[in-house]
Every structure is written in structure tokens, then in C-alpha cells.
Amino acid sequence: xxxxxxxxxxxxxxxYSSAFSNKLFFTIVDYDxxxxxxQQLNMNSAxxxxxxxxxxxxxxxxxxxxxxxxFAAEQLAKWIADRTDVHIRVFRPPNYSGTIALALLVSLxxxxxxxxxxxxxxxxxxxxxxxxxxxxxxxxxxxxxxxHIRGPPYAHKNPQNxxx
Numbered sequence: 001x002x003x004x005x006x007x008x009x010x011x012x013x014x015x016y017s018s019a020f021s022n023k024l025f026f027t028i029v030d031y032d033x034x035x036x037x038x039q040q041l042n043m044n045s046a047x048x049x050x051x052x053x054x055x056x057x058x059x060x061x062x063x064x065x066x067x068x069x070x071f072a073a074e075q076l077a078k079w080i081a082d083r084t085d086v087h088i089r090v091f092r093p094p095n096y097s098g099t100i101a102l103a104l105l106v107s108l109x110x111x112x113x114x115x116x117x118x119x120x121x122x123x124x125x126x127x128x129x130x131x132x133x134x135x136x137x138x139x140x141x142x143x144x145x146x147x148h149i150r151g152p153p154y155a156h157k158n159p160q161n162x163x164x
Contacts, residue, residue, distance in 0.1 A: 003047040003071040010073040
């Protein structure tokens with residue numbers, strides 16, 4: 001699903017760019033509906049990004065190395081530029097979820113303070129602040145936060161034997 005979203009961002013960036021021409025076409029094959037295509041291309045995994053040159057059959061370099069590079073739209077655009085000399089500037093649709101979450105948080109805190117305006121003793125509660133601090137510390141030291149900050153690759157290769 002994530003690879004499809006990045007692919008759609010890249011395809012739409014090309015479709016709505018000022019440099020749009022018929023030098024480059026984007027297609028997608030669903031494995032469930034086109035298993036024969038996957039079989040003809042000797043592919044045994046999905047997703048796979050391939051470049052088909054205008055003349056001849058695709059070579060090994062015409063298959064995008066998804067495990068090593070990842071499937072971000074910017075990386076796909078760079079790979080396409082290397083293969084075809086067509087440069088695509090990636091335009092991502094705006095994401096307003098952070099703004100909406102912040103507005104919701106501010107309105108909830110403001111509403112809580114408004115409802116408790118005659119008794120604000122809970123602000124001075126040391127146990128409440130200690131629990132909130134522990135929750136933040138545990139969240140920031142979790143493996144999920146490490147993955148979010150570092151962005152490790154999806155899979156690693158063993159340097160000794162080359163297996164994923």
C-alpha cells in the first residue's frame with residue numbers, strides 16, 4: 001500500500017508537471033489480476049518497479065533496487081532520471097493532520113481550563129506531572145521512536161553471505 005501511494009505521488013507529479021510529454025508512461029499491474037504478466041517477467045515478489053527501454057528487453061539495471069534504496073517518490077524520480085534523462089519534480093499533496101491535531105489539542109486544553117477555572121489546583125499536582133513526564137520518556141526511548149527518527153531500511157543484507 002505504501003509503495004502504491006508513493007508511486008501515485010510520482011505519477012501525478014509527472015502528469016501535472018509543465019514538462020509532461022509522451023516520452024514517459026507510468027503503468028501498474030495488480031498481481032491478483034495480472035499474474036500472467038508477473039510470470040512472463042519472471043518476478044516472484046511485489047512491489048517491483050521496472051523501466052522498459054524503447055528498444056530491446058529490460059536489463060538487470062532496469063529493475064529498481066527496492067530493498068536497498070526504499071520506495072520514496074523522490075528516490076524513484078532520481079532512478080527514472082538516471083534511466084531516461086527525464087527529470088520529475090515531486091509534488092506531495094498537503095497534509096493537514098498535524099495542524100488539525102494541534103488545533104484539537106489546544107481546544108481541549110483550553111476547554112479543560114475554562115471548565116475548571118474556579119479550581120486550578122490540579123496544575124500543581126506533582127504526581128500528575130511525574131506520570132506525564134514518564135509517559136514522554138518511555139515514548140521517546142521506545143524502538144518505534146528510534147525507527148521514526150533514524151528511518152532504517154526495510155531489510156538488511158548480511159555482509160558475509162549476501163542474504164536478506
